[in-house]
Amino acid sequence: MNDTASASASKSEQAYAAVKARIVDGSYSPGYRLVLAKIAEDLGVSVVPVREAIRRLEAEGLVKFERNVGATVAGIDPTEYLYTMQTLSIVEGAATALSAPLIGPADVARARAVNAEMRECLEHFDPVRFTRLNQDFHSILFEHCPNPHILDLVHRGWNRLASLRSSTFRFVPRRAHESVDEHEALLRLIESAADADVIEKAARLHRSATLDAYLAQSNAGSVSAH
Amino acid sequence: MNDTASASASKSEQAYAAVKARIVDGSYSPGYRLVLAKIAEDLGVSVVPVREAIRRLEAEGLVKFERNVGATVAGIDPTEYLYTMQTLSIVEGAATALSAPLIGPADVARARAVNAEMRECLEHFDPVRFTRLNQDFHSILFEHCPNPHILDLVHRGWNRLASLRSSTFRFVPRRAHESVDEHEALLRLIESAADADVIEKAARLHRSATLDAYLAQSNAGSVSAH
DNA sequence: GAGTACGAAATCGTATACGAAGACTATTGC
DNA sequence: GCAATAGTCTTCGTATACGATTTCGTACTC
Numbered sequence: 267m268n269d270t271a272s273a274s275a276s277k278s279e280q281a282y283a284a285v286k287a288r289i290v291d292g293s294y295s296p297g298y299r300l301v302l303a304k305i306a307e308d309l310g311v312s313v314v315p316v317r318e319a320i321r322r323l324e325a326e327g328l329v330k331f332e333r334n335v336g337a338t339v340a341g342i343d344p345t346e347y348l349y350t351m352q353t354l355s356i357v358e359g360a361a362t363a364l365s366a367p368l369i370g371p372a373d374v375a376r377a378r379a380v381n382a383e384m385r386e387c388l389e390h391f392d393p394v395r396f397t398r399l400n401q402d403f404h405s406i407l408f409e410h411c412p413n414p415h416i417l418d419l420v421h422r423g424w425n426r427l428a429s430l431r432s433s434t435f436r437f438v439p440r441r442a443h444e445s446v447d448e449h450e451a452l453l454r455l456i457e458s459a460a461d462a463d464v465i466e467k468a469a470r471l472h473r474s475a476t477l478d479a480y481l482a483q484s485n486a487g488s489v490s491a492h
Numbered sequence: 493m494n495d496t497a498s499a500s501a502s503k504s505e506q507a508y509a510a511v512k513a514r515i516v517d518g519s520y521s522p523g524y525r526l527v528l529a530k531i532a533e534d535l536g537v538s539v540v541p542v543r544e545a546i547r548r549l550e551a552e553g554l555v556k557f558e559r560n561v562g563a564t565v566a567g568i569d570p571t572e573y574l575y576t577m578q579t580l581s582i583v584e585g586a587a588t589a590l591s592a593p594l595i596g597p598a599d600v601a602r603a604r605a606v607n608a609e610m611r612e613c614l615e616h617f618d619p620v621r622f623t624r625l626n627q628d629f630h631s632i633l634f635e636h637c638p639n640p641h642i643l644d645l646v647h648r649g650w651n652r653l654a655s656l657r658s659s660t661f662r663f664v665p666r667r668a669h670e671s672v673d674e675h676e677a678l679l680r681l682i683e684s685a686a687d688a689d690v691i692e693k694a695a696r697l698h699r700s701a702t703l704d705a706y707l708a709q710s711n712a713g714s715v716s717a718h
Numbered sequence: 719g720a721g722t723a724c725g726a727a728a729t730c731g732t733a734t735a736c737g738a739a740g741a742c743t744a745t746t747g748c
Numbered sequence: 749g750c751a752a753t754a755g756t757c758t759t760c761g762t763a764t765a766c767g768a769t770t771t772c773g774t775a776c777t778c
Contacts, residue, residue: 276559277762303727314540317730318547327641333502334730334769354643355541360582405752415553415579419645503732527759537731543760560760618747 277311281319285310287329289339290428296453300337301328327426338428344484345378347427352476355421358408360471362421362452363462365410377406381449388443392437395444400435407456407469441479448472503537510535510658515554515565526555526563566655570710577703580649584634585696587646588678589688591636600679603632607675613667619662626661627654629675633682633695661700667705669672674698675677 269433276281285305290296306313324331327350331337340346379405387396401424411417427434437440452472455465500510511531514520525547533541550557554575562587566572606629613622627650637643653660661668678698681691 270636287537303729313730314762314764318544321544322551325548335771336729349639349641350637353645356582356586356642413578415575419579475516529759539760540732540734561741564758 271425274365277309277315278318281305281309281311281316282322285316285319286323286328286425289323290425290432294339296341300339300340320355326422327352328429329453333347336428340426342429348477348481351473351480352424354420354427355470355477357416357471358473359406359418361413362418363413363466364413365408366456366462366465367459368410368412370406370476371457371458373406373410375455376462377403377436377449377453380406381446381453384442384449385446390472391439391442393439396442397436400445407452408455434480437458438479438483441476445472445476500707503532503535503541503555504548507531507537507542508548510540510649511545512549512554515549516628516651522567522655524565526565528562538681549584552648554655566652568655574707575603576649576652577706577713579670579710580646580653581696581699581703583642583645583649585692587634587639587642588630588695589692590642591634591689592682592691593685594638595633595682597598597683599636600630600683602628603675603679606632607672607679611672611676614672615682617665617668619665622661622668626671633678660706664702664705664709667702670704671698675702 278342285294285300294300302313302316302320306316309316319330320331320337323329324337329337345466380399384396384399384403387399408417408420411420435445448468449472452465452468455468511526513550517522520526527540528542528546529624532542535542546555546563550556550563550685554565554566555563606625610622610625610629613625634643634646660672673692675698678694681694
């Protein structure tokens with residue numbers, strides 16, 4: 267973005283952005299111990315703003331904080347994943363339904379283009395790229411949501427998910443095909459100005475189907491984590 | 493030893509609880525200017541923990557914070573109210589549906605008792621008491637929600653609402669009667685182990701009906717469809 | 719040899735202090 | 749008389765410092 271902005275922004279802000287970036291891009295992997303003094307030194311600031319940044323990240327659920335002990339990057343605990351996805355399915359479904367009436371033909375075209383890329387991506391499957399495109403696609407759908415609170419919840423959910431980096435679809439490649447088809451179906455619903463209820467249900471099911479696929483996968487075989 | 497739990501908790505925690513309490517109980521009314529140094533002195537701590545407490549409250553939406561300017565108690569901006577209620581209708585609906593299968597006969601009985609009190613309360617209408625009971629009632633319904641994230645979102649929503657103190661029903665007394673009836677209907681659905689979809693929709697409509705009543709009342713006209 | 723107790727190191731929590739940014743006020747020029 | 753500007757004053761933002769708490773290692777005892 268603008269590195270000049272980081273200079274004008276408060277130190278807390280800088281620290282927040284820096285730590286968050288490192289969590290999301292995987293430099294700090296789950297379980298990583300976040301020591302205030304060390305981070306402060308790395309960023310060339312004192313511990314106070316770092317502390318504030320950590321607490322903000324805690325509120326977002328990206329780090330876990332224990333009093334008098336310290337902070338660690340929040341784990342990808344499968345249970346947590348389940349909860350996050352379920353929550354996201356609900357709020358994203360609502361956000362998509364609310365923003366649907368505000369989605370114009372131009373937006374639909376953009377979304378369709380992204381989905382075409384995704385379909386193409388299926389050939390020589392790249393889970394990371396696919397997951398990225400997936401986020402782009404859904405962003406177009408829910409970004410017009412007029413209720414900022416709901417939109418914020420959706421963003422938080424995606425952030426949480428991003429911290430289990432790379433890709434959901436790495437674990438459930440089969441799901442990717444269905445996903446692309448469901449995207450097209452969703453777009454059709456939006457184009458035809460379907461009922462909010464119908465759109466909401468479709469968007470929610472779309473997400474919880476991915477969750478179900480993941481659960482079926484991890485329950486069936488050995489857990490490949492660790 | 494727990495009566496002085498505030499002593500064992502961290503200063504930040506104390507400050508957080510103290511400020512939050514004053515916002516909720518109305519000592520600090522909306523727009524009230526929260527000056528760090530003053531609060532710190534009142535509580536007998538330094539500004540650092542107070543600052544942290546304020547930021548936490550900001551994350552919850554109870555206070556509005558402006559860089560280099562200060563914090564004020566978040567207003568009851570009607571638009572904010574609308575957003576909060578809409579969000580709550582969605583997450584509370586989901587939470588209620590998810591917890592419905594876990595609600596036992598004892599819980600239903602308790603809820604019914606609370607609702608009976610509410611009905612009684614209608615005679616010599618006390619909006620504050622009614623609103624309190626209303627929260628108790630709904631708490632019983634969603635508190636078993638197995639997804640802690642969703643449950644947390646519900647609590648936050650209620651907190652926000654609590655900060656526009658006293659009572660929603662002060663503004664829409666007529667709505668109170670319908671509310672009690674809808675509560676009974678909700679309980680019947682839960683008892684009969686109705687579909688999650690049905691329960692969710694009922695719970696959501698129950699809340700958005702209150703919102704609509706409020707909107708109709710305050711605008712006395714109509715707002716654009718949402 | 720294993721378990722416990724004591725002590726040292728690491729890290730967090732909070733206080734105090736100083737610098738910076740914005741808001742208010744008084745004064746001056748038009 | 750009104751507006752613009754300069755100066756002051758309040759309040760926030762961050763650094764540094766010290767006390768509190770936890771954890772880990774080591775030695776001692778059973």
